[in-house]
Each structure stands twice: as C-alpha cells, then as structure tokens.
Amino acid sequence: MTSCVHTFKCCGQRVALDVPSGAVHVLSEIAYEILQRIAPPLEPECPTSLRYQLAKYESSDVAEAYGELYALYKEGLLFSEDQEYKMPPTGVVKSMCLHVSHDCNMRCRYCFAGAGGYTRDRKLMSLEVGKKALDFLFEKSGNIHNLEVDMFGGEPLLNFDVVRELVAYGRARERELGKKIAFTITTNGALLDDETIDFINAEFSNVVLSIDGRKEVNDRMRTFVDGSGTYDAILPKFKKLVERRGERDWYVRGTFTRENLDFASDVIALADAGFDQISVEPVVLDESDPLAIRSEDLPRIFKEYERLAREMIRRYREGRPFNFFHFMVDLDDGPCVYKRCKGCGSGSEYVAVTPDGDIFPCHQFVEFMPMKMGNVLDGTFDKDLQKKFAEHGIMTNPVCRECWAKYFCGGGCAANNYKYNGAVNTPYEITCELERKRVECALAIKAAIAQYEEQNSK
Amino acid sequence: MKNVKTLNRSASLIKRAVGAGCGECQASCQSACKTSCTVANQKCARLTKKTDK
Numbered sequence: 294m295t296s297c298v299h300t301f302k303c304c305g306q307r308v309a310l311d312v313p314s315g316a317v318h319v320l321s322e323i324a325y326e327i328l329q330r331i332a333p334p335l336e337p338e339c340p341t342s343l344r345y346q347l348a349k350y351e352s353s354d355v356a357e358a359y360g361e362l363y364a365l366y367k368e369g370l371l372f373s374e375d376q377e378y379k380m381p382p383t384g385v386v387k388s389m390c391l392h393v394s395h396d397c398n399m400r401c402r403y404c405f406a407g408a409g410g411y412t413r414d415r416k417l418m419s420l421e422v423g424k425k426a427l428d429f430l431f432e433k434s435g436n437i438h439n440l441e442v443d444m445f446g447g448e449p450l451l452n453f454d455v456v457r458e459l460v461a462y463g464r465a466r467e468r469e470l471g472k473k474i475a476f477t478i479t480t481n482g483a484l485l486d487d488e489t490i491d492f493i494n495a496e497f498s499n500v501v502l503s504i505d506g507r508k509e510v511n512d513r514m515r516t517f518v519d520g521s522g523t524y525d526a527i528l529p530k531f532k533k534l535v536e537r538r539g540e541r542d543w544y545v546r547g548t549f550t551r552e553n554l555d556f557a558s559d560v561i562a563l564a565d566a567g568f569d570q571i572s573v574e575p576v577v578l579d580e581s582d583p584l585a586i587r588s589e590d591l592p593r594i595f596k597e598y599e600r601l602a603r604e605m606i607r608r609y610r611e612g613r614p615f616n617f618f619h620f621m622v623d624l625d626d627g628p629c630v631y632k633r634c635k636g637c638g639s640g641s642e643y644v645a646v647t648p649d650g651d652i653f654p655c656h657q658f659v660e661f662m663p664m665k666m667g668n669v670l671d672g673t674f675d676k677d678l679q680k681k682f683a684e685h686g687i688m689t690n691p692v693c694r695e696c697w698a699k700y701f702c703g704g705g706c707a708a709n710n711y712k713y714n715g716a717v718n719t720p721y722e723i724t725c726e727l728e729r730k731r732v733e734c735a736l737a738i739k740a741a742i743a744q745y746e747e748q749n750s751k
Numbered sequence: 752m753k754n755v756k757t758l759n760r761s762a763s764l765i766k767r768a769v770g771a772g773c774g775e776c777q778a779s780c781q782s783a784c785k786t787s788c789t790v791a792n793q794k795c796a797r798l799t800k801k802t803d804k
C-alpha cells in the first residue's frame with residue numbers, strides 16, 4: 294500500500310496528517326511549503342531544487358525545516374508505509390437498536406422514520422418481542438462482555454413501561470450470564486418527568502436529547518402533532534435531566550437541513566443555553582427532498598464548520614469550552630486500528646429490531662424489506678448477509694482505501710451508501726466531503742489548543 | 752523543533768494494531784449521531800477501563 298500525507302490549512306493552522314501512523318504535525322509556513330513539494334523516499338540532504346523553488350526564504354531556513362521533516366520521516370511519523378489490516382468476521386452481534394416504539398408524539402419535518410411509523414403502521418413493541426430481542430443479543434454476543442442496547446423509536450418514552458421492564462430483564466440476565474449491557478436512549482423529551490428522568494439517569498449510560506438549536510429553527514422543524522413548536526416544552530426538561538445527571542454521558546442532538554445552513558448558530562445557541570455536550574448533524578433525506586443537503590451547499594457548510602471550530606477555539610481560551618461530537622478526536626489513544634477499519638458494524642455487530650421483531654442491519658435500514666435479516670420471534674437470522682456486511686470497511690473499499698480520512702471515518706455510513714448509491718459499499722460523496730471537512734476542523738482545533746497551552750505554560 | 756510541532760508523538764496507529772481488536776468497544780452509531788459514521792471520536796474500551804476513576 295502507498296504512503297500518504299494530507300496537508301491542509303484550517304482556522305489559521307497549517308497541519309499535516311501522516312495517514313498510516315496517525316501522527317499530526319503543526320507546520321510553519323516553510324515546512325508547509327516544503328511538504329507540498331517533496332515525496333518519499335527522502336534524502337538526508339535538503340535537495341538543491343527545493344532551495345531554488347523556495348528562493349523567497351533564506352536557504353538556511355529551508356534546510357533547517359527540511360531537516361526537521363526528514364527526522365520525522367526517519368522516525369516513521371511522516372510518509373510512513375500504510376499496512377493491510379485484516380480481521381476475519383466473527384459472526385458476533387453485540388449492539389442493538391431496539392425500536393420500542395414506531396409511534397411518535399412529534400411530527401418533525403425531516404424525520405427519516407416518517408413520524409415514527411417508518412413506512413408501516415404505528416406500533417409499540419410488546420414486552421415479549423423486546424425480551425426475545427435481548428435474548429437474541431445475549432445468544433449472538435459470543436465471548437463479548439460489553440453489550441449495548443439503544444432504546445429508539447419513534448419516541449421510546451411512549452412505551453416507557455416496556456422500556457422499564459426490559460431494563461429489569463436485561464439486568465437480571467446479564468448477571469446470570471456474566472455480561473454487561475450499556476443501555477442508551479434517544480428521546481424527544483416531550484414525556485420526560487421527574488420519574489422518567491431519575492430512571493434514565495440511574496440506568497442509562499448515555500442519553501441523546503433531540504433539539505435543533507435556536508428556538509425558531511427548532512420550532513419550524515420539530516413540532517407537536519398540532520403543528521405547534523416544541524422548544525419551550527422540552528428545554529426545561531432537558532436542563533433538569535442534565536443537571537441531575539452527574540458524570541454520566543449525555544448529548545443534546547440536533548439536525549440541520551438546507552433551511553439552516555448557518556447551523557453553527559444552532560450549535561452556539563445550544564452552548565449558550567447551557568449545554569456543553571452537543572451533536573448537530575446533516576439531515577439524511579432523499580436528494581429530491583427540498584430539505585436535503587445538495588452538493589452545491591458544500592462550500593457554505595464547510596465555512597460553517599470552520600466558523601464553529603473558530604468559536605470553539607475562542608471559547609476554550611475563554612475557559613468555557615464545549616464539545617461538538619463530530620469534532621471530538623483522541624489523538625493519543627482513540628480506538629484501535631481494527632475498529633477504525635471496520636467502522637460502524639451495521640449488519641454485522643450491530644442490528645436493529647422492530648416492534649414486529651424483524652431484524653435489520655441498523656436503524657436506518659429499518660423497513661427496507663430487501664435488507665431484512667431475520668426475526669427474533671421465529672429465530673431466523675441471515676448469516677450470509679451478516680458476513681457481507683462484515684466485509685464493509687475501509688480495507689475492502691477501493692475509494693476508502695485511497696482516502697486520507699479513512700482512519701477517522703471508518704468507511705462511511707452503509708445506509709447512506711445504500712440509499713443514495715444503491716450499494717452498501719459505494720461511499721456517498723457528499724457525506725464523504727462533510728466527513729473530511731469535519732476531520733480537518735477537529736485537527737485544527739487540536740493544533741490551536743496545543744499552541745495556546747504551550748504559550749500559556751511559558 | 753522550530754518548524755514542526757507533532758501533537759501525538761507517542762501515538763502510532765501501527766503500534767496500536769498489536770494485540771488490538773478485542774471488540775469490547777461501543778458501536779459508533781450508538782453514541783450520539785445515528786446518521787453517520789465517525790470512528791475517531793470513539794473510545795477504546797480497554798484504555799477507558801484503565802483510566803476510569
């Protein structure tokens with residue numbers, strides 16, 4: 294495989310990412326210019342041609358910067374060789390999205406679940422189906438100890454009694470089997486009260502609270518059945534939940550569409566409302582939908598991501614930082630390289646189960662009948678399809694293999710690929726472009742913060 | 752160094768391949784997105800356990 298260094302400018306930072314090793318370098322202007330002009334194998338001496346090309350700089354400065362780059366090259370942190378990572382499919386399922394309610398008390402305009410009902414009738418999951426789904430997960434999880442179950446919908450709180458009983462059932466069985474389930478829940482907040490908040494905070498290791506940002510944006514998109522806006526009803530409930538949550542994970546999570554391409558203002562509005570764990574994401578809709586993101590919107594969105602990154606850097610310096618999910622990156626540890634290669638695991642390690650007990654590769658595939666994998670009631674499960682999904686990842690995909698962002702992205706969203714390109718393994722270019730921009734912003738933020746901390750420590 | 756500051760000198764994906772792939776970490780879409788993939792913002796279950804208070 295080839296070696297690859299991606300150099301870019303973002304938020305006033307010059308950055309080089311050595312793709313195979315994951316090393317991130319912040320560059321001076323000269324080093325940046327040099328990197329545009331050299332390719333491996335590097336010679337120990339600074340090439341004369343380089344001094345000519347960069348004659349606007351002092352020759353000794355060019356040589357010095359080259360020397361630094363060469364040292365990193367020798368250390369394996371620049372132009373390192375990419376490797377082949379292969380892991381045979383294990384057949385294990387360890388994560389499940391449990392669609393406890395295909396019904397919803399809101400009518401959000403962009404909802405991929407079609408007001409909770411997906412393409413079929415509105416329905417709640419019965420306790421029996423839920424238990425069978427958990428049994429399926431326990432059975433298919435092999436030697437894996439840490440399992441995950443996300444209570445999803447529609448709106449899961451419409452079926453709260455079943456949620457509560459399923460958590461109790463899961464807890465009892467995990468003790469029996471020596472495993473651990475991390476329960477998570479995604480809710481629109483309308484039905485949150487003291488009791489549900491305390492239950493969620495006690496039992497759920499992560500909670501995702503849906504809200505779109507500025508009140509006017511939220512209320513245009515996220516309405517109750519009667520068309521009225523939801524912002525004022527949910528905001529105080531979310532605040533209460535977060536206040537009582539302690540150290541456990543949570544996110545407020547919004548969606549942006551073509552109608553609010555200035556979405557950085559929505560992220561900032563959420564931060565100003567007191568939330569510091571924020572995720573706001575591009576809508577997933579068919580290209581023909583007026584709310585869908587189009588390729589002509591990309592330059593605008595890139596600017597917005599950069600505006601957001603600059604604001605995050607500013608607030609970090611002011612001592613009031615917040616987290617934006619898609620700019621989070623752990624450069625020192627982070628996931629191992631195998632995780633980075635296989636990505637989301639949909640259809641292989643991760644499945645979704647509907648109120649009817651049907652199994653789909655993930656929540657975004659639900660009710661796409663050609664992708665049905667089986668049913669937890671009759672015990673069917675298509676292992677061949679699971680194997681096909683297990684092959685989805687950056688090593689098997691020629692486009693991803695050549696992509697500089699691959700070890701951050703993990704190979705994209707199989708559902709988006711399938712919906713837009715008709716194939717699980719064909720990356721959807723718009724989402725790729727967005728992903729690459731987000732990675733650049735994330736690295737630029739790290740660079741700016743490192744610089745700030747260094748200056749501060751002097 | 753004057754011209755290059757490396758943010759993660761100790762980190763190397765290549766080194767982290769040794770003994771890795773235990774499968775105990777979280778599925779990425781379960782965390783906060785549900786519509787898109789990103790793996791780099793996930794945590795390693797083994798490293799988290801070690802550093803968790």
Ligand code: SF4
Nearest residue numbers: 693696702704705725
């Ligand atoms: S950004 Fe696109 S091409 Fe790159 S790894 Fe992700 S899905 Fe593949």
Ligand code: SF4
Nearest residue numbers: 637655706707708780
């Ligand atoms: S296919 Fe897409 S939506 Fe489904 S789990 Fe993977 S990244 Fe998430």
